[in-house]
Amino acid sequence: KEDKGLKMANGNEEMVGDQGGSPRSDRCDVYDRMREDADIILLSDDEAAYSLAAQAGLGGEPKDGADGTAAKKSPNAVWSLVEKQPPSGRNRARRVPPRANSSKNNGVLGVAGTPNFVAPHRNWKNSRRSRNLHGRGLPKKGGAGGKGVWGKPGAEVFDELDDEDPNDPNFDIDAYNSSHNVELKEVVPAPPPVVELTEEEIIKKMESILLEYYENGDTDEAADGLERILSTERKPLVIKTIVGVAFDHKQSQREMTSVLISDLYGRVVTRDDICAGFDQLLYELPDIMLDTPDAPHLLGNFIARAIADDCVPPKYAYESEREDLDNHARSALVRASALLSMPGGWSKLDNVWGVGGALRPVQTITHQMALLLQEYVVSREIEEAQRSIKELEVPHFHHELIYEAIILTLEAFNESIEEAICHLFRTLDSTCIVSPEQMEIGFRRVYDDMTDIVLDIPLAYSILDRFIQRCRRAGSFLSESLIKDLPTRGRKRFVSEGDGGLVKQVNFLNNM
Known part of the structure; x- marks a missing residue:
């Protein structure tokens, strides 16, 4: 081959081969002579380079040239460029990682082919990491590859989409655009139209909601149902209806009604709405007593319990002297004030409807x-x-x-x-x-x-x-x-009893 020149990257110094048969122009062979603290491999068969390597400490002694002339003693500038600067263009010298296990480790590891050579352990034998210095070491196909595996779960959904060809005569551009060019927008549904209900319809719906509440005991569901059918001016009707329905039920349902009033306070009804609902019940007590004779007593319990639950101000129970109230309404307020005036009455009002019911511990x-x-x-x-x-x-x-x-x-x-x-x-x-x-x-x-x-x-x-x-x-x-199946307590069988449980007849006179 023709002589080649080596141009250094930073020094702009050139080593031009001699076409007159100089040793530098000979065909290059590989010589692996490496300094232990350097990562340089010298590729040359030049005697001058060999003497340079010897002077640089890579081993050997300087030798004379092929023509009998002595080797130059100071080509350090050229060698320093080769050692410090990586070549560009065609690589004559390449960097390699230093050998971790040298032959100096007490002969444990040595050069291949020598008696003291021991093959190192293959740490990467079963590793999935790529051996071509590429990849992140992750399993192929997301862990879905391998023998007998059909692919990653869910990948079959997108196979047809990825294989679509626009040049296919059966290609459907509309279907392709509908599956690829999709833009999602938030759609807020319009609130349902408000339908004005009459008072009779509202009462009927509230009664059904209350009866369902008696079955499941879910106050949140009852509150949601009442919110959907009530307007602001109809909210006092809630207290009047649910208390009126509770008059016809047992003590456990009345306890659940008091709990519902406490949970509705601040969410569906306000304090003024609760007071307005009790006022309507006080005015209608004479009619309610036709079906429920003890209505004043029951209404007094409801008022006292609402005050104990902080739904009604305490002064409401002490307004029995109002001129717009009849005797039955006054007796209901007197009952409420008496319950609140008892020693420890507020804490005892949790059991104002008794201690029974399935909800009790x-x-x-x-x-x-x-x-x-x-x-x-x-x-x-x-x-x-x-x-x-x-x-x-x-x-x-x-x-x-x-x-x-x-x-x-x-x-x-x-x-x-x-x-x-x-x-x-x-x-x-x-x-x-x-x-x-x-x-x-x-x-x-x-x-x-x-x-x-x-x-x-x-x-x-x-x-x-x-x-x-x-x-x-x-x-x-x-x-x-x-x-x-009445159980009986077993007893021990004595020695004097026979196997059948009968007492043996013993004649003591014969034994004398």
Whole structure:
């Protein structure tokens, strides 16, 4: 090949080959002689370059040229350019990373082909990272590539879109534009038109909302429904309607109505709206009393509870001397003021509608059942006990009443109390206050707990057996299967008993 010249990038110094047969113009072979602290590989077969490398510390001694002339002793300028400046154009010298494991490491690693050479560990053997110095080391196709894999989930949706060709005769430009050139804009729906309802229609809708609230107990849903049908001037009608409907329901529904009034305050109605609604009820009390004779008493409870919930100012209950009120309205305000004037009355108004209802805690219901049973055992008033049980309004929890009554009987160890509890059970069954299913569940709960009860009451098995036989003679409110499953306490068999449980006949005279 022709001689080539090497032009330095920064020094503008040229090494031009001699076409007269100079050693620099010979064909280049590869010599790997590297200084340990430099990253230079010298590519040359020139004797002068070899002597330069020797003087630069790359090993060897300066040698004479091929023509017998001595090698130059000071070509340091040229070598320093080769060492410090990376060449441009055709690379005669390239930078390589320094070798981490040299042959000086006590012969552990050496040059390939020598006895002390040990192959290094292949750290990248199973690595997914690209080996061509490109890529970020992430798995191909987002982890969806590989044998037996169809691709990334969801990619099949866009396959047809990516393969569409505008030059295809079946290409649909409208479908393409509809799927690519899409601009989303926010659309705010217009509010529904306000339809003016009559007072009768509003009352009918509010009654349906209130009855649904009695079923689910969701005050937020009830408030949303009332907001949609009410205008500003019709808001006092809410209090009048929901309190009027609560007059015809039980204590638990009245408690839920008081909770609803408290939740509507500040969201649907204001304090003035609540006061205006109570004023309308006070004026209409004579008509309401035709259907609900105790309406003044109930309205007084509602007013006192609203004051305790900070929905109505306290002075409202002390305005019984207003001239526009009749005697029934004054009695309602007097009832409210009396409740507020009791010692600790404001805190006790949480139970103004009683302590019953499915929304009450289980511990509260159980405590009330124990109190009414103790009161019945002392007074023996069966009608009062029935009324108290009805006021609890927990027919699904009557098995707890049966359980507590039987435990009271076992602890008393008194036949008079056994007779009273038996009479109570027979009355509750005949009046259908307690269902047969609840009765049986209560008895079976006692059966299951007898192993623990007998630890506190050693004679529990004998007392329970006597009580069951008494209930069996009193009536047929206990099933035959329940009587048959009565638990009995086992006893140890003595040595004097035979295998059949009979006592052996022993003649002591014959043994003398």
